[in-house]
Amino acid sequence: MFDKILIANRGEIACRVIHTAKKLGIRTVAVYSEADAQARHVKLADEAWLLGPAAPKASYLLGDKLIEIAKATGAQAIHPGYGFLSENEEFAAACEAAGVVFIGPPASSIAAMGSKSAAKQLMERALVPLVPGYHGDDQDPALLARETERIGFPVLIKASAGGGGKGMKIVERAEDFAAQLASAQREALASFGDDKVLVEKYLTKPRHVEIQVFADQHENCVYLFERDCSVQRRHQKVLEEAPAPGMSEERRRQMGEAACNAARAIGYVGAGTVEFILDTLTGEFYFMEMNTRLQVEHPVTEMITGQDLVEWQLRVADGERLPLLQEELHIHGHALEARIYAEDPAKDFLPAIGHLHVLRTPQVSQTIRIDSGVVEGDEISPYYDPMIAKLIVWGEDRPAALRRMRQALSEYRIVGLTTNVDFLATTVAHPAFATGNVDTGLIARHRAELIPAEQAVSHDLLAIASLAELAEITRLAALRRAQSNDPTSPWNDAAGWRLNEATHTELHFRDTSGDRIALAHYRCDGFIIEIEGESIACKLLQESHGQLRFDLNGRQLTADVIRHENELHLFVFGRHHVLQRFDPVLDGLDEQDDTGSLRAPMPGTVVAVLVTAGQTVEKGQPLIVLEAMKMEHTIAAPAAGLVTELLYQVGERVNEGTELILLNTET
The missing domain is CATH 2.40.50.100 (RNA polymerase II/Efflux pump adaptor protein, barrel-sandwich hybrid domain)
Structure with missing residues (x-):
């Protein structure tokens, strides 16, 4: 086994590889850009080397420099993770030429599958069923337009060398084809350095089902069952699960054997994923592409098989045989993975940047796993993918896994930037997903339910916010009394006293509907909070570091309340709500620019x-x-x-x- 490896990646996948390396007693070398100098993967590794500026082209894509660092540090192998150079045949070949083991398939296998169009042609010769399309080398726009007319709309334009939704466009009308083709080519060139595309018939209700394959250098190949990755936005996965809902044993065997045949056809070694489109209307499956690397969603496979796929990668790369044969592999239970992103679902999933002012997660256990490359206080920068974490849960069956996922998502506390946590919680709870009625159009079809329009904060939530503010007023008053030369001064009192009036305090908030006012009347056993004509009897039963236990009209509830700048973040009823706090005298009413x-x-x-x-x-x-x-x-x-x-x-x-x-x- 290797003594030292270099990890040519960043973020959660670098941390994931380091975890297994430490378990096996392998020393690790991390690399980092200037933007990642304080990143988690840098601190976890045994040593870390600076590559260059933040832009990937000036850092993580510098193959020659990565090999130089591996040689200088005595690293015997390079693990590429996923993305960046993980599917670059030139980098794999350069590693081999330099005497450094590339922890992945041979360069020839990457080359065979690196071009989507060439891979389609290869699979066609191997009699693997393909979606109707054009996979040729001639990229003349006029030819592509004619081929599109032959295939029939809607079609899907895809970057030939790509993945992860980059350079992928759905075209439903002939008049949109030229603009969408140009956009796909630009994205493909920017992401992969190659603007070549292919065009395929777009199935209107497909499922995205992929098979995890593994092959060693001794001609052994197995499949570790399937993952359903149908829930996607912008052609990128956000929820994955294993096994796929409703998959029969016969269909599983057919797809698994087809995937292994595809791997054998190109002399594959290591971890790979063969992706299929499963037509929900006919039950037929079609080869889509093969990812010649470890996938982002590999943890769900690990959870249902009990295997460490990174350990398998390391052992196979070192020349060992596969740890298990096909008949020794079994499915146990059900696993789900939710990708937690810094993004705004209401703005077409626009990525967000900023600091993780607060990052609190569910408790990790044998059934709850979190893969992340960031910690509280870190920054989500504009240079890389905005993933915060992968939340993976396991259950005895799919309903149990769904319950565990819903609970775990409700325990996340993230403040500082917009995230998709509430969207994920809504999606997991939606009847279509809960019943396994999934396909790649699920989000678009149920968008209004999954991403509802913002509404005014309810009176109950305003009452909870008011209790939090009253607790803060009391805390600050006690602090002033402790520091004052006159503790009995009325200026240090927080009881809402008014001359010739009932004791009360006026609290001002702002939400999407505008300014909201809560009038808190002090009572000997709590408060009566008056909000827009409704009176709510409230008691603050307990408060500790922002966690409130309270009574609203006889209902005892808990909430986490976090202050960040002028915002009040309420985590209650399994959702995250944000209110602006303001003082009309001190703050004024600045108009927001909506242009x-x-x-x-x-x-x-x-x-x-x-x-x-x-x-x-x-x-x-x-x-x-x-x-x-x-x-x-x-x-x-x-x-x-x-x-x-x-x-x-x-x-x-x-x-x-x-x-x-x-x-x-x-x-």
């Missing part, structure tokens, strides 16, 4: 300018395209008007909130 649709929603690079100065545009017309956090974001006109000035050009970097275009809407 941000022509401002950059986050730091990024201008990749396309679609209009010219002096051009008249219609409401909703695309104006400019930004690339940020590996995805493209189109800025559209908020109203009809005249473009008076373009403030940025293609290739220029912009900061969050930067005005991009001047648009005169009064023409």
Whole structure:
């Protein structure tokens, strides 16, 4: 077994590999960019080496430098994780040439599957069923348009060299094809350095089912069953599970054997995933692609098989035989994985950046696992994927796993940036997902239920916020008394006393509906809180470090309340609610600028300018395209008007909130 390995990656996958390496007594070398100098994976490794600036092209994609560091540190092997150089045949070949073991398949296997179009042709010759499409080398836009007409709309444009939803576009009308093709090619070039695409028929209600395969250097190959990854947004997975709901033993065997045959056809070694589209209408399955690396969602496979796939990778790369044969592998229970992202589901899952002011997680156990590359206080930067963590749970069966996932999501406390935790909780609880009626269109089909419009905070929540504020007022008053030369001074009293009036305190909050006022009347055994004509009897039973135990009209409940700047974050009833706290005398009522649709929603690079100065545009017309956090974001006109000035050009970097275009809407 290796004595030392280098991990050519970052974040949660680097931490995941380090965990297994430590278990096996293998020393680890981490690498990092300037933006990751204080990252968790850097601190966990035995040693860490600086690669360069934050941009991946100047750091994590420097294959020659990674090999140099491996040689300098005496690392015998390089684990590429996933993403970055994990499926780069040139890097795999360079490792071999340098005498450093690449913990992955041979370069020839990566090359065979690295091009989606070439892989489709290979599978076609091997008689593996394929979705109708065009996988050729001729990338002439006119030819692609003709092939699309032959296939029939809707179609899916996919980056030939890609994955993870990058360079992937659904096209439903012929008139949209040219623009979507150009966008897919830009994303593909930016993410993979190759703008080649393929076009396939888009199945309207498919499931995304993938098979985990493993092969060694002794011609042994097994499948470790399947994962259902159908719940996706922006063609990227957010919920995964194993085994797939409703999968028969016969279909499992058919797909598993097909996956192993695909691996054998290219002389595969190591961990790989063969992805299939399963047509829910016909029951037929079609080869989609093979990922020649470890997958993000591998923990659900580990949970149902009891195997450590990273340990398998290390042993196979060191020349050992597979730890188990096919007949020795069995499914035990059910596992779910939820990807917790810094993103805003209400804004089409726009990635978010910022600091993790608070990060509290469920308690890890044998049935709850958390893979993460960040800790409280860390920053989610614009340079990399905005994943905060992977939450993985196990249950004796799917209903048990669902219950455990719902409970675990309700225990997350994240403050400092927008996350998808509430969205995940709503999705897991939705009847369609709970009954296993999943396909890749689940989110789009139930969007209104999964991402409901923001509503005014309820009176009960305002009452809870009021109790939290009253507890804070009492705490501060006690602190003043302790520090005062006159503890009996009325200025140090928090009882709401008023001259010739009943004792009360007026509390001011702000939510999406506007300003909200709660009037708290002091009583000997608690409060009567008056909110917009409703009176709520309240008692604060216990308060400790922001955790409140209270009584609302005879109901005893608990809530976590976290203060961050002028925000009050309430975690109650399994959801996260945010209120603004303000003092109308001190704070004023600053008007918010709602013209941000022509401002950059986050730091990024201008990749396309679609209009010219002096051009008249219609409401909703695309104006400019930004690339940020590996995805493209189109800025559209908020109203009809005249473009008076373009403030940025293609290739220029912009900061969050930067005005991009001047648009005169009064023409």
